[in-house]
Amino acid sequence: MSDVIENGGTAPGDAPTLTKKDFTSDQEPRWCPGCGDYAILSAVQAFMPELGIEPHKTVFVSGIGCSGRFTYYMDTYGMHGIHGRAPALATGIAVAAPELSVWVVTGDGDGLSIGGNHLIHALRRNVDIKILLFNNQIYGLTKGQYSPTSEEGKVTKSTPFGSVDHPFNPIALALGVEATFVARTVDNDRQHLTEVLRRAAQHKGTAFVEIYQNCNVFNDGAFDLLRDKAQGKHNQIRLEHGEPIVFDEGNRCVRIGENGRYEIAPTAETDPDGIVVHDAHGRPSLAFALAHLSRGPDEPSCIGVFHEVERPVYGQAIQHQLQAAKERLGPGDLRSLLHVGDTWTVE
Amino acid sequence: MSDVIENGGTAPGDAPTLTKKDFTSDQEPRWCPGCGDYAILSAVQAFMPELGIEPHKTVFVSGIGCSGRFTYYMDTYGMHGIHGRAPALATGIAVAAPELSVWVVTGDGDGLSIGGNHLIHALRRNVDIKILLFNNQIYGLTKGQYSPTSEEGKVTKSTPFGSVDHPFNPIALALGVEATFVARTVDNDRQHLTEVLRRAAQHKGTAFVEIYQNCNVFNDGAFDLLRDKAQGKHNQIRLEHGEPIVFDEGNRCVRIGENGRYEIAPTAETDPDGIVVHDAHGRPSLAFALAHLSRGPDEPSCIGVFHEVERPVYGQAIQHQLQAAKERLGPGDLRSLLHVGDTWTVE
């Protein structure tokens, strides 16, 4: 059995200096040219050395979807599971081997459609895994059906007359199921993405990171308002813990309205004391309100860490119970077990 | 095909006067003596006539668990499905036959453990079904394992050393996945339960009703703080839309704290303007904050309708698309379909 690590999270190891190359496998990525997945892959490969955890102590787990191929391109241990089940596979790994750094890569279909149940249970349990959800608001691998994050009325191969489902808000969903770390970033902002990865890696327990990812083949431009340099600077609401929430080059802010409700307002018309100060470490209700500022990425939306709190980590709690049992009852002895209770002897 | 009903919800029919007996089947209930399920059954059977919908236009759908038996005791059409899938079965019925009144009965294991995915997708889609989740914070039918709503550290048959999972907050979960109607009530308060059922029945779309239900065999007393007459009057926070939230015989209230945060405070020490006025029809963030006032039913907790908003109803939107297509393209003609595109004739 693995030693119990006291603190979860991925603590820096004492590995020799690592480079991006150490995390790059010999398999050639096979996404469509221009796919946002390339940028994420490159950012992750470049970021991993910083953790100081050697590739062989790192595991990437993914499901099925374009995003699912991620695992093959990381030169770490990897499990490419079946559709939707990556959080469960990763739970098995993280509980069995708490000393490993375990990452899950999933998609909006993989993680929120077929895999919704495992995702919500991983989040509530606070397993020590870092979940990267590549949200392109479409099913890429199966060539373009709508997903549970596609906007209402979406015309796709499976909905030629427009979809009639109301989409999930993944950040709100995660907050609703007791996630301890909830963040959002975008594929093409290397710096922001890396910072969010860093925070996720440091978090003890399950980190949920939604990454707006452009699928340039089946859903091009879905996130332009936030991804595009020119538009992004007006529409990204960047969250920083302890800072008043202002955006659009300072022109707009988030303020506290009636009954405690959050709303977007021109900064000039807002009493500075009424501007919401971002509190990532408080109750999830505040983060939840921020998640509902916009209907979706076609309106000014928050990116960054919404919520980050400490709670016992599932795998560690289990390992602690094992240790406590051993201390209290002594290590298991098979012979005594087999003889417990009534026995009789025939001479 | 069924006629399209314009408004979902269960509109009163013009049925002859109905009584509780009309909704009571000839099957003898077989729950443990004293089980909270009896009280709920009796309340539901007594309430149904009020809707004026005849039993044959009503369908109850359930999953597996003690709660799952409910279906057999209602003298309506009924489907007792497999474990966790009732919301999906009910979706099929509600979409196929929008003129029916469709009810789902599920448990905390059935609805939130194995059935979590179907529940969250039904809620986001806003299918016209009314979901009653009997939350007894335990697996009853399988004789006492902990459930995803059991409190941390719960000692059960499957967790002799105490559970290590953090539980769901079902109200928060429903709000996080875009539910349009979210309420909570308790098994033994016939009047409150009936009022919540009434509101749920009137709602157009999916209604989610959490019912705190006592399992007197495997988890007795879990809700005493709220169920017990003497304790309940101090600890139930009864929500009424448009009313300031005060409870404990007026002694305590919910007020707006720093950054818009909700907190419980002595009414006497609170500026009346700072008391939260319950807004069930606003953004879900307000209801979400109320759901997080308590950690669970062992603290003062809200009951009543947390959230209730209108949104297009899934089954109706589908029926509308069918109608629109027929109007635009004319009713389908099989012969033309088979001949569409290139054909050639051999004489």
Add this chain to the structure above:
Amino acid sequence: MSKAVRERERIVVRFAGDSGDGMQLTGDRFTSATAVLGNDLATLPDFPAEIRAPAGTVHGVSAFQIQFASNDITTPGDHADVLVAMNPAALKADLDKVGKGGVLILNEDSFTERNVQKAGYTADPLEDGTLDGYQVYKVPMTSITVRATEGIGIGKKESERAKNMFALGLVSWMFGRPTDTTLNWLEKKFGSRQEIFDANVAAFKAGYNFGETTELFAESYKVEAAPQVPGTYRNIDGATALAWGLIAASERSGLPLFYASYPITPASELLHELSRHKNFGVVTIQAEDEIAAANIALGAAFSGQLAVTGTSGPGIDLKAETIGLAVIMELPMIIVDVQRAGPSTGMPTKTEQADLLLAMYGRHGESPLPIVSASTPAECFTAALEAARIAVRYRTPVILLSDTFIANSSEPWPIPDVESLPSIDPGFASPNGQDFLPYSRDERLARPWAIPGTPGLVHRIGGLERQDGTGNISYDAANHELMTRLRQAKVDGIADDVPALEVEDPGGEAELLVLGWGSSLGTITAAVARARAGGRSVATAHLRHLNPFPANTGEVVRAYRKVLIPEMNMGQLAALIRARYLVDAASYSKVQGLPIFAEELEHEITRVLDE
């Protein structure tokens, strides 16, 4: 001066290029022109497994194969006579699919050093002897196309994209295909975008004329029309035929069609096709997963719809528990399994027929259900109708097996007269004044289908064992035995209600029976035809009902000294036939994600006969 024209009985052409090169469209158009000429034909698209692998690599190659003939053919052909390769990667990927001595038409422009490397060649295949023994035609397709479209006013990139029309034109000339079908289609498709239309027409004509006028091609070929039964024909692929068959079943039963599914290759096409026909009242639901899809369909079945859920192997695994529920609920429902290759995720874009035993046994407890399968693209239409007939008549879930090969390939289809299609009586229960017994049975052991909304028939069903007659929960031992045997007997009884297994044994003296099911029909027919042409006498029979088998199946298989069962699996039908009839049926098994080749099977037939 017109060139020589050679007559041929059958030709296999394969178009291969990059995913972006439009090969499927080229193949489709060539097929239409061929169909209109009256040739018999069979086609097979061969998609890359990746969404859009890097351009120019073998992983990105997309191909389309067609066989057309002046007589009956049943497969898209083992080997191509002509390969059109738009780039080195296409050549690399598909050269081994061309018969020795075959014709290679290569887009010379694309054979740059960089492309040759990207394709994984270490040396230029045009130079190093790789192509020795083939008839190689190097045609600078890109540059001619660009030249032909000059002055139309489109950019170079757009003009280059028309090179597939050049290839289509060239091959159309080569095989004397009519040009008007293609020109009409271009008109319909691009008519409103003048430049694009002009460019495509120019490229197409340039290709046609290139063949006609250059010295390169000395001759063209002619394939006579195949004799066809009079009627109106269309070309149809299996996915469309299946979808239309379901719509036809809905029309012929008066039951609204209700399709709930979760996308999965190769079953997604069904969802796509059905979702287009809302004016037929078809409800399509994209569920959150396969389990939900099955349950949504089952809920709709309870409500009196023609309920269908479609998927591929992984989805059948997931639906297993729900299918079992449908078995005990005895509700009509169709589960379509478009089989794909491999265990687990396997090879999602490849074909296989390895879900037969899963369909038979893939549920816990004793939960028998009927299994119907389609053997050709067009047969998907009738198979869907038949599955619906059985489901509704017997109040039972039915598994309908198709596969990737059938779903994607196409063949000419004599369009049936709508009125001639079987009609299906839903036979809903109606109150008769007596106590309603939801688990009473008719003469074929089917129970009443009483749908919510019907007064007087209020009842409840579920997955716990039902009491005979009342349908109440029962834990009674004898009742469980009775119900288990009733469910089995109901399914077994269908054997008398399906056509007898037909044997084709022209001489009446064969000692070998080649027995098949599903998509190997084409291969079997072709292989047996060859063996017969070689003087062997061989009988064939093909099962469309896999559970129960037609009543005479035992008789048929016992009548031959040898039985050979070719399958794209490890011998699944063989296992069933052996267990049931105790005949020493041999399995011929190929598990490569590809159809069995007629040639291979012919060898096996000869081997078995000579044994």
Add this chain to the structure above:
Amino acid sequence: MSKAVRERERIVVRFAGDSGDGMQLTGDRFTSATAVLGNDLATLPDFPAEIRAPAGTVHGVSAFQIQFASNDITTPGDHADVLVAMNPAALKADLDKVGKGGVLILNEDSFTERNVQKAGYTADPLEDGTLDGYQVYKVPMTSITVRATEGIGIGKKESERAKNMFALGLVSWMFGRPTDTTLNWLEKKFGSRQEIFDANVAAFKAGYNFGETTELFAESYKVEAAPQVPGTYRNIDGATALAWGLIAASERSGLPLFYASYPITPASELLHELSRHKNFGVVTIQAEDEIAAANIALGAAFSGQLAVTGTSGPGIDLKAETIGLAVIMELPMIIVDVQRAGPSTGMPTKTEQADLLLAMYGRHGESPLPIVSASTPAECFTAALEAARIAVRYRTPVILLSDTFIANSSEPWPIPDVESLPSIDPGFASPNGQDFLPYSRDERLARPWAIPGTPGLVHRIGGLERQDGTGNISYDAANHELMTRLRQAKVDGIADDVPALEVEDPGGEAELLVLGWGSSLGTITAAVARARAGGRSVATAHLRHLNPFPANTGEVVRAYRKVLIPEMNMGQLAALIRARYLVDAASYSKVQGLPIFAEELEHEITRVLDE
């Protein structure tokens, strides 16, 4: 004056009462006293299907049956010789389980008009002739118990609850069971709660003395100890034996045991038992559903644990896709299926063996895996060890089949010497300086097990088809064929690595072989013994490995003119044996949620022999 004592070879006693009457505990205690006496025994608890149906109704009846004997016995008995019924409902529910002329010991106090009605009797069965032909003893158990416990200082309700100890005392006297085992146990259990302890002891003694002293019982019975091989014995039920077998496998392999499951009757007991042994380092996880449980276990398997997931039929359906993933990942993992009755939800508390074909074929594509089964409660221990051995040695998921009957019933078990248990070598891969090939194979075709954390062996696995050797994704046709056949060959090869199928054919001249698997062993043994006692010669063989079959299985079944396969299903093993060996094996099938009775099977054996 001491009463007459009659000697008997074997006795079947059945205790029946309300769920709240403590019948399971009574049965348990009687079993312990019987085991200590050295009788051979077999037990079967019979729980109500409802959680706690209304007291006094037949649905609330809980029973416990034990057969004990002075010689080898193998079943808990077809019919009871003695029924102890604590109330009218118990009599109503179980009277048909008593052999004609049997002894009925009834708690007279409970036969009030109200209780008689609640039980569903229209008239008092004590009066109306219902019990004619039985030896009826009416004993006012409740009132005597209350009297016996007067003055101890407990309430009437508490004192009434001790009436099960009265019954135990009475039956203990009747069969000469030692009192000290029970008294010691009461001491341990209630020693700290003096009044409760006193009341139970008083009730127990009152019952014992009641038998000894009243006129009612003229005689008691004696059953001699059965000859047993020397050693230390304990009584064990199948659920416990299976859990301990897994712990033993963990100890003998050095691999931490990792059990992920979702509760389901009758498999929950495994989760409960294993969760108690955290000091053995056993991790138990209650997952959100069966799919998660399987995937969590598979993740743990990848990480080098002894990974196990347990469930019953409905859960196997749900795990199918994940098991297929484990097949292609070639990781060691055990899937326990404690089979229960019926399709769908069926009859959850009843037994059946109808998941064999599901275990064989219940995954899409070709995904073979080994299947091991347990035949008796104690054998669950060795079966678990064997499943672990195969899983680890061959890097493969293994399905281990048990059933409700085996899991709940118990038998004496010679406790094995821990050191004598087979040891299992995990054989983890370690770097050897060369490029690591995760899909290279050893002589038994097993691939390396390289666990995360090991430097130099970094690799990735998944559900897409793997390239031979490297384990990279491959869509190559020939590779797919190779891998499909390798996976099959690996599993098939296990046939040489398991003990040959043993035949028991004492005379060596039998013409009938009775072939079985799983929990029908007891019935088969008993039925064949009877048939032999009746002068028939019959051979038996029992399969513990269902896939692959032991290498000599074909030889065995072909050696007999007739083969009869009794199963609690519709002939699943029969189908496999017929398909594989083409022998005309007949199926004897009972599907009632109950074990087959030895008597029934004996008749069938005679019938088949006389055919």
